[in-house]
Amino acid sequence: MTDPVESGKRIAAHQAVDEYILPHHKAVGIGSGSTVVYALERILQKPELHHIVFIPTSFQSKILIIDGGLKLGSIEQCVPGYTDLDVTIDGADEVDAKLNAIKGGGACQFQEKLVAEAAKKFVIIADYRKKSEKLGTQFPSLKIKRRRSTRPPRIIPPPQWLRGVPIEVIPMSYKAVQQALQIRISAKPETMALRMAKMKAGPVVTDNGCFVIDAHFGPIADPKSLLRDIKLITGVVEVGLFCGMAEVAFFGMEDGNVSVLRIGCWGAQQWDGDIVKITCQPNS
Numbered sequence: 412m413t414d415p416v417e418s419g420k421r422i423a424a425h426q427a428v429d430e431y432i433l434p435h436h437k438a439v440g441i442g443s444g445s446t447v448v449y450a451l452e453r454i455l456q457k458p459e460l461h462h463i464v465f466i467p468t469s470f471q472s473k474i475l476i477i478d479g480g481l482k483l484g485s486i487e488q489c490v491p492g493y494t495d496l497d498v499t500i501d502g503a504d505e506v507d508a509k510l511n512a513i514k515g516g517g518a519c520q521f522q523e524k525l526v527a528e529a530a531k532k533f534v535i536i537a538d539y540r541k542k543s544e545k546l547g548t549q550f551p552s553l554k555i556k557r558r559r560s561t562r563p564p565r566i567i568p569p570p571q572w573l574r575g576v577p578i579e580v581i582p583m584s585y586k587a588v589q590q591a592l593q594i595r596i597s598a599k600p601e602t603m604a605l606r607m608a609k610m611k612a613g614p615v616v617t618d619n620g621c622f623v624i625d626a627h628f629g630p631i632a633d634p635k636s637l638l639r640d641i642k643l644i645t646g647v648v649e650v651g652l653f654c655g656m657a658e659v660a661f662f663g664m665e666d667g668n669v670s671v672l673r674i675g676c677w678g679a680q681q682w683d684g685d686i687v688k689i690t691c692q693p694n695s
């Protein structure tokens with residue numbers, strides 16, 4: 412595989428499966444997106460994992476489980492603290508140094524959070540592009556084209572996904588939620604967008620029949636309090652901010668190594684790419 416992004420996704424997914432999905436496990440949550448496909452690929456290569464019941468987080472992951480001939484379960488069978496999932500493995504759009512993540516690039520954040528919360532361990536797999544010091548800084552914000560006159564700047568709309576925080580909303584509430592985001596969280600109207608479908612006239616409709624607003628807040632100083640503030644808005648079903656949930660993140664790097672960030676310690680590779688001791692060091 413020559414594409415460094417795709418090979419990054421694969422090596423991260425394979426290493427995570429090898430370390431975190433074990434033969435004694437009974438139930439495992441399967442996330443959504445393109446990186447998760449490589450996790451399924453690895454699981455299929457290991458017959459000792461095929462007795463496990465897999466819990467999907469979306470239509471996509473349900474089909475991956477079924478097409479792989481694996482055992483399909485349902486989240487209703489898993490009650491956190493009673494019949495926990497052993498582990499949930501999932502991709503992410505951006506992950507900070509404290510393992511907070513932005514998710515929902517595939518509009519699956521509600522089911523992904525439900526399944527991640529039901530698991531004893533939540534494991535993130537991603538390629539090197541997803542590593543970020545602070546959420547909201549990894550992707551460029553909208554380009555603003557200034558006119559020569561004194562008129563206000565013209566905002567160039569993004570070609571597709573705004574790459575902010577994905578917010579799943581009840582369809583009839585989307586205008587009210589956008590308004591509340593402006594008033595209560597000072598989101599700018601030009602950095603919020605209702606996510607539109609590509610091969611359909613109209614908005615993306617999630618697996619739960621909802622819409623998604625992508626809202627860019629710039630660098631996010633306190634992801635947990637932003638999450639709390641957005642969730643308090645009537646009409647919001649779920650927010651693609653996963654705070655304090657992941658135990659570990661595997662990043663497939665351009666050089667073919669996997670950088671592992673574990674809760675409470677830096678892994679084998681430091682943030683700036685320098686190799687450090689494999690022994691863990693406390694996070695600041």
Ligand SMILES: O=C(CO)[C@H](O)[C@H](O)COP(=O)(O)O
Nearest residue numbers: 444445446502515516517519
């Ligand atoms: O949150 C997600 C879907 O809602 C995905 O996990 C996230 O968008 C990462 O996707 P990919 O693995 O394709 O980069």
